[in-house]
Amino acid sequence: MNEKRRSLESLLKPRSVAVIGASRHDGSLGKKIFDNLLESSFKGPVFPINPNAKEIASIKAYPSIFDVPEPVELAVIAVPAEFVLEAAEQCGLKGVKSLVVISAGFAENGKEGVNRQRDLASICRHHGMRLVGPNCMGVLNTDPDVSLNATFSHVFPPRGDIAMATQSGALGLVILEYAKNLNIGLSTFASVGNRADVSSNDLMEYWRDDPDTSVIMLYLESFGNPRKFARLARSISPHKPIVAVKSGRTAQGSKAAASHTGALATVDVAVDALFAQTGIIRVDDLEQLFDVSDVLSRQPLPKGNRIAILTNGGGPGALAADACSAAGLELTHLSAETVAGLRALLPVRASLGNPIDITDVGAAEYRGALSLLAGDNNIDSVIVIFIPPVFACPEEVATVIRDLAPEFRRRGKPLIASFMGQRGCVPGTTLPAGTAGVPSFAFPEAAVHALAKALEYSRQRQKPKGTAPEFLDIDRERAKKIIDSALDGWLEPDTAFSLLQAYGIMTQEIRAAENLERAIDAAQEIGFPVALKIDSTAILHKTEAGGVSLEIGSPEELKQAYDDMMEKMRIAGLIKGIRGVYVQKMAETGTEVIAGINHDAIFGPLILFGLGGIYTELFQDSTVRITPLTDADAKEMVRSVKAYRLLEGFRGAPPADVPAIEELLLRLSALVEDVPRIKEMDLNPVRVFGEGRGYAVLDARIRLGSTERLALPK
Amino acid sequence: MNEKRRSLESLLKPRSVAVIGASRHDGSLGKKIFDNLLESSFKGPVFPINPNAKEIASIKAYPSIFDVPEPVELAVIAVPAEFVLEAAEQCGLKGVKSLVVISAGFAENGKEGVNRQRDLASICRHHGMRLVGPNCMGVLNTDPDVSLNATFSHVFPPRGDIAMATQSGALGLVILEYAKNLNIGLSTFASVGNRADVSSNDLMEYWRDDPDTSVIMLYLESFGNPRKFARLARSISPHKPIVAVKSGRTAQGSKAAASHTGALATVDVAVDALFAQTGIIRVDDLEQLFDVSDVLSRQPLPKGNRIAILTNGGGPGALAADACSAAGLELTHLSAETVAGLRALLPVRASLGNPIDITDVGAAEYRGALSLLAGDNNIDSVIVIFIPPVFACPEEVATVIRDLAPEFRRRGKPLIASFMGQRGCVPGTTLPAGTAGVPSFAFPEAAVHALAKALEYSRQRQKPKGTAPEFLDIDRERAKKIIDSALDGWLEPDTAFSLLQAYGIMTQEIRAAENLERAIDAAQEIGFPVALKIDSTAILHKTEAGGVSLEIGSPEELKQAYDDMMEKMRIAGLIKGIRGVYVQKMAETGTEVIAGINHDAIFGPLILFGLGGIYTELFQDSTVRITPLTDADAKEMVRSVKAYRLLEGFRGAPPADVPAIEELLLRLSALVEDVPRIKEMDLNPVRVFGEGRGYAVLDARIRLGSTERLALPK
Structure with missing residues (x-):
């Protein structure tokens, strides 16, 4: 010890x-x-x-x-x-x-x-x-x-x-x-x-x-040290479930001064990410906290999502079935033997589908039906609903459930009861510590929700554990030089690109040129066709100001584009802040995504991913994770946006190089873990090419801040 | 009577x-x-x-x-x-x-x-x-x-x-x-x-x-006659709230043979539409059914969403605040007088924000604080949380709440309690019928949810009641002729357009032509530029098969396009089913939307709306209503898709003619109410032009079925 x-x-x-x-x-x-x-x-x-x-x-x-x-x-x-x-x-x-x-x-x-x-x-x-x-x-x-x-x-x-x-x-x-x-x-x-x-x-x-x-329940209002919390949770949750309520979901709001992608991440999103990445079961309130912990404590973990519902009334069965569908639990097909057994056992008015409505019968029928369900390999878990009947005795049915609980446990099948109107342990079913009773809920919906959370946890445990890969090609020395010589604030575009390159992140080649001649030289070096972009501290929206020209195929076209651009700037009175132009190689076609980093005062760096264009903004279709990111996290991250189907090859378009995006996110995580001065990063857009063809960051904004970290309690 | x-x-x-x-x-x-x-x-x-x-x-x-x-x-x-x-x-x-x-x-x-x-x-x-x-x-x-x-x-x-x-x-x-x-x-x-x-x-x-x-609670498993139900609900809900649980959400599934847009509508979506359009408060389970009905029965309707939370513990206050944010209830700023009054009343350790944490004090402080909140015009409703304290007496606090309930009622402010761990009416506060007690919830989240539903209902009641407008320009005789002479099944494209036109729905002019000469004549009549589309019963996806040619500017270009198209058909072996071509006037640019009708065996016609392109498919971003549609329904319908912002003029694009879309939907409703033989309709795409410039249906598929209706019980 x-x-x-x-x-x-x-x-x-x-x-x-x-x-x-x-x-x-x-x-x-x-x-x-x-x-x-x-x-x-x-x-x-x-x-x-x-x-x-x-x-x-x-x-x-x-x-x-x-x-x-x-x-x-x-x-x-x-x-x-x-x-x-x-x-x-x-x-x-x-x-x-x-x-x-x-x-x-x-x-x-x-x-x-x-x-x-x-x-x-x-x-x-x-x-x-x-x-x-x-x-x-x-x-x-x-x-x-x-x-x-x-x-x-x-x-x-x-x-x-x-x-x-x-x-x-x-x-x-x-x-x-x-x-x-x-x-x-x-x-x-x-x-x-x-x-x-x-x-x-x-x-x-x-x-x-x-x-x-064997179960840990937490009520949290704030995190002292979320990074330590995350490390601990990752080490515990594969063995013992952690169920948590985190309040203060909306207190902090989003930061006013955040960059485009950064602003999309709020603190509660970070909490969700933290919990999801570390296997913590997040619940919304105290009631659920107890419901879920109760099931985890008293019952085995469900092995799959195939559920059977046994009820003595159609209405509660229907409500439970709805709750199952909403929670992703599948009302399984009972095996032929089970159906035959039920048919022999129950009155003809009984419904032998799923839910099984055994109608107003007694404890003996409950016993027979539950025995059949315990032995049916098509079933991963069972919810048994009992409505205080007019004649039958609840205590007798409770005894049946208590008697059969060990059989279910032996087979690794959760058995959960809803003695309708009564919350708590099935009367008389609390077994001595070490064995386990059957939790009972006043309403079947709560039973379903708790079971669904247990399944979510069970699946999380079955997933392969990810690792944060080591990238051997990272040039930390080059990165250190760049960082050490940079002031706080936004990096110059080419410096930002250099930093990304040091971490093996692909960027679309770009050159700064102070005049037309240099621009032509640069274009010839990197090869036509190129894009021309104005380099000015005074212009925020380059495209709108006429400061971007695309698909330039030759030195002549470049001269034309350059002259046009400068003429526009002169007319618009924008000539003063101009330091020259950027010449960038035109990228091949592909799907545009965005990736970014936002630094939260408590959580540290958050990594954001979404599809480019209007999806992220219009549908809030982006996703956030805490660092360090594992390969499993990156995989899940890319797949968790709804627009992911666009990357798979939607409506006949060729599929995009998804593994390359995952690698990009993992390298971003490595970068920001090494360089805490990065407070904000916005790679927008990143163009992703076809399978095996990688991606290129077309534009990058990176902001450095002071390295001081909050003095965190343990 | x-x-x-x-x-x-x-x-x-x-x-x-x-x-x-x-x-x-x-x-x-x-x-x-x-x-x-x-x-x-x-x-x-x-x-x-x-x-x-x-x-x-x-x-x-x-x-x-x-x-x-x-x-x-x-x-x-x-x-x-x-x-x-x-x-x-x-x-x-x-x-x-x-x-x-x-x-x-x-x-x-x-x-x-x-x-x-x-x-x-x-x-x-x-x-x-x-x-x-x-x-x-x-x-x-x-x-x-x-x-x-x-x-x-x-x-x-x-x-x-x-x-x-x-x-x-x-x-x-x-x-x-x-x-x-x-x-x-x-x-x-x-x-x-x-x-x-x-x-x-x-x-x-x-x-x-x-x-x-004064409150109607329903547990429904199916609808006998949903149209009668809808009429009744519309007449009742402005006066008495109807709270309903509808089970069987997922039992029926979506129809296999539905058309593209139709397939997006499921039966439960129709139930949601029915409830929303008729002002019924839909809840998910029996617990909520009682929670919401209890609040509606015992308390006045909230006038707005500004809430104050009074608590004797920070944790429950935080959970309640989270629930408020999630439910769209605003934790209001207390008036300066209220804050001053609270400061004078409460110990310094009390927190005078919102939630107000009065800390571990007694009934007198609850009385003083509640009196202040009753009089604060910044507050629409109050949730008072009481944690079984170590010393103070719950009965005394309950008495305070009972004493102050009439004052809240007089001012039209709901007062809801959470005596934590206890569900039911605040002990001793049940007043004689005619007056009203204060509902109390075991957890503050449930109190918030119930209040939010009451607010939703209150707002629904405040909304202007819509009407289904009469369109005087509808040519019912022409429509009747078309319908009467049509067989069951899909209408010919030009017949479909004629039917729409009879109902004043704008279509993009199109002509069938059996050969090149007729096509050129047609193009000259409607004016270049035109699109050419193959007319064949054998070809399902015209564009993919090379059967569509756009932006044809002259007779010469048309001849070229026609010859190319026929050559392609010949090569592909598709020449057999060809009856000729369609010539359609090219539409000006705009935003594409889709509108459709799906006929449900129980509900009758459902109207569907969404944005064109990939939004509906990728983000399931579409919406459904039952008919008859009112002007208020149409307004809400267009605005309820997330992609609505694209119609408002997203990122500098010009705004689209939204009133014209609303009118389109209302005319569709009129059409399908008059013509029950319409079983399916898919207007895809409909191009919407700039403000005041209307829209045009570019493609329409309409399927007629037999007129027999199910024999519905009353």
Whole structure:
């Protein structure tokens, strides 16, 4: 066990706990926490610390932590903010291993609070103590050997294998209540508060190796260090599902000063990308968080999308079928044996399609039908709907489901129930920890949605893991020279091209020429036909201003085009800013795409891809990923825009060189990972040629910024 | 009161009820229903009919309906299917006004059942009895002067102003249970079963004028007569909201043999169109059905989208804010007075933005804050979130909300609560019928979604009501001649154009010519430049086969093009099917759109619109409406495709003549309403010119079919 993990054990599995601020007064958090620790029957001594009380709840109280006659592993501090630093210092001197600081009045509360929190963190660091909070609602462990409720919620949830971290203490209260009501079992729970030390990242790292945890639930409001979060998530999600709600979807909005392609990326899009790339299951709200975690915790992962629905009423079956179609779950064809078995079993009025409507029958028919479905290899998972009937007994049907659950589990088939109107575990089906019960939903749609998310995760796990390839031909030295000699701001077009070339990105050859003669020389060097583009800092839209001339085939045509262009500039009064012209080799025909980079203050670089022309703008048909990009990411990225079909060869057009685009995106990722000064990049357009013929960047805008990075918390 | 309405009163407000099949045996539906009628304290006599019992539940039983010594208004029949016809006949002879037939074994059950149902309906018609069912779970009325539970559900929901019709009896059981649990009040409820007589349409018509009903909830699986449904809904929804779940979204799939544009329309798209055009609020599932109806029933309609969120925890506030953004609700800026008032009222740690996080305070602060929000004219509606706190008392906060509800109501502002973890009416806030309580949701997201639906409805109500315009220039006689002389199948291109022209639809002039000389004559008549198109029944894709030549400027060019084309045909072996050529005037440049008609067996004609080129195919960017189309529908239709911006003048292009497109769609609607033989139409492309310059249909395919319509139930 590494040092870090051990340090969190003192927090989540302490052998003794002190409550600083424990009190006899109803209405104090200290009393609440102390009572909760006793009520959960914590397996170790609990020491109340209070200078003004001799005993609390008949337990001897100590004036200070120093007076406790034994070592204390965890101290929960619930005194007013102004007394917290002193209490923490004393804990440090006493040798306490971990602190949970409940008290508010820290970084959430103005400048003074920020300073206080900094000092608190430094005391903890100095004494080697881990710190949860401040401004949190505590931590909790249902392990019967620990049985720790160091929170101010009176709710101690049932034992289970779902771990939960929340950035909102208020939601923590709701979460514990909800888990208890629905009989959803937790392993450990932590409200991380202001995250002065322990963050969701630290907890995820702990839970990765925690044998008691098989599902991780997160409520996130912001990311401390998204890059570390991403690395962790990538390492955890292939083994344990992470289900997350991220709020604040729209708070930040898009940046005003972003470039054309950059402006299309918003922060929430980055969160989506982060979650998708690292295998995190994103859900929209707390209800779904529990629904999905419940299914993942209690049931095996579905192996495929073929579902069977068993119902005793047509209406709910129809609603479930609709939900399946919407979620991409296929109502499978039952095997001939299953159909024959059902026919023998059920009354003639029963419908033997899928959904199977067994009509108003009893528990015996449910048992027979479920047994058949368990054995049908055409089925990957089963949803069983039960409407409180007029005569039949729900308890009997619940017993059937409980009896058959192990059979489904043995065959690796999820079995999910909807006892309509009732949410929670099927009555009587909660099995001892280690085996698994059958989740039940009040409405079949919720069952379908949760199953669909489980399938999404299952598929993600089956996918080949991508890697970020090494490109051996990258000329980092050349790139470094270019970057080191460039000022902040937009690079000159030819410098931008040089930088791209250093990273092996194909550009359409272009030359700056200060006059006609040089332009003709340049054209002859690169070969006709060429395009002529004005080089002026004063002109924003070159084409509209008459500053672009295409398909020039000879020196004579070039002279003509040059003279025409300068004449237009003179007439338009634009002659002043002109530094010369660019001569660019005409590119062969192809499909135009755009690629770009936008730098987010929190997430770092985001890579954007879309089709050129009007698709991206008109249909918002573009896609974003975080870096580093893997080959699998690049593959998926190109295929995730709707206009991808244009690249495949739409309506008889020849297919484009898709692997070359993927490579372009991977090289962009390598470039921006190496050169954090790149704040914005807009390759627009990139012309993609036919299969095996590559692409060429026709125009590139790159903006450098200062290299300083935000000081990120761990 | 009209005859029809009176006939339904005998069903929903009977003065006496007989239960045919009432029995003493537990486990019989007859006993259940009889017990339920007694338990709900029906305000009139209930007569058990059973030839084998002298009394049932201490009430004198009668061997047959004839033996009942008084008139019977409603008879509930719950005997096996084979005895139903006789019972119904006897009821008719006795003078019973309405039947509810619970028994199954009718049209849902094979050919014999279909015949039995036909006979049952005919008995009822013969005796002038209304019939609910067969194969239903009954009807219910909570009016204290009636107090009728003629269902086999033991649940009698609370009194309220929501009426409900369900096509699924199984869901009916769930619905009543759910309504009771959440304290959602119903006025009347009917399970319509097989709809041999009374349909959802009949009930809607009844509820339209029912003073006890202010919200109509529907669970639909199929439409009997969607055109009547549409007419009814249009007349009701401006006064009473209709909230509906329609299942079977995907069951039917799209037709295999549909034409290009037609194939894009699926049945569920038609349902969406029907609901949107008639102002019905479509929800996805039962939970939303109740959520939305609850808000509409208890709260005023929101006047606008400016919302304020009051919370005692940041996390739930953030989740609610996200949900608002996603639903198009704007977190408004509070007025300066409100902010000042809140500042004076709340602790410094409170956050005075929006959401307003009042932190862990008590009922007094909730009262003060809500009073301020009630008076703030920047706010259209308020969601108040309450997390079960550690110390404060939920009941006190509930009291505050109850106290302030009338003030919000007086100002026409919806007030919705989320007592987190608790679903239902805010404890203690159910006010007597006539006033209104405050709905409360377990999660704030559900509150936001329900409010957003209420706003959508409110806006729909505020919109100007469209009308289907009369076009005085339509030449119906000419159209009739064309139709009457045409066979079923695809019309000749020039016939199709003539039909369109008769309806004032602009077509690009085209002439059939059987040889070169005639072609030159035609071109000279219509004027160069022209396009030449092969006229052959054997060639499907003219352009690909070399059968189209554009921009022909003179007789000489025409001869050349003609000879080239025929040569190509000869080489390709396609000469056989050629009947000649078409000569079409070249159209000026413009934006291409497509318009079409697809005939659905249930819905009748659907009108489709989209942009030409690849948009419709690549981005599924098209839209569908049912007919008759109103001017408002046409306006919205054109604007509802994403590519609409191309018509507005995208990236400097001149704007297109949008009013002309709207008129085209309205004329198409008029045409297809007049000519039901049109089964399919594909105007592709239609070239739209600049503002005020109209459009021209360049190519039209129209398919006629037989005029027989499905025999639709009322």
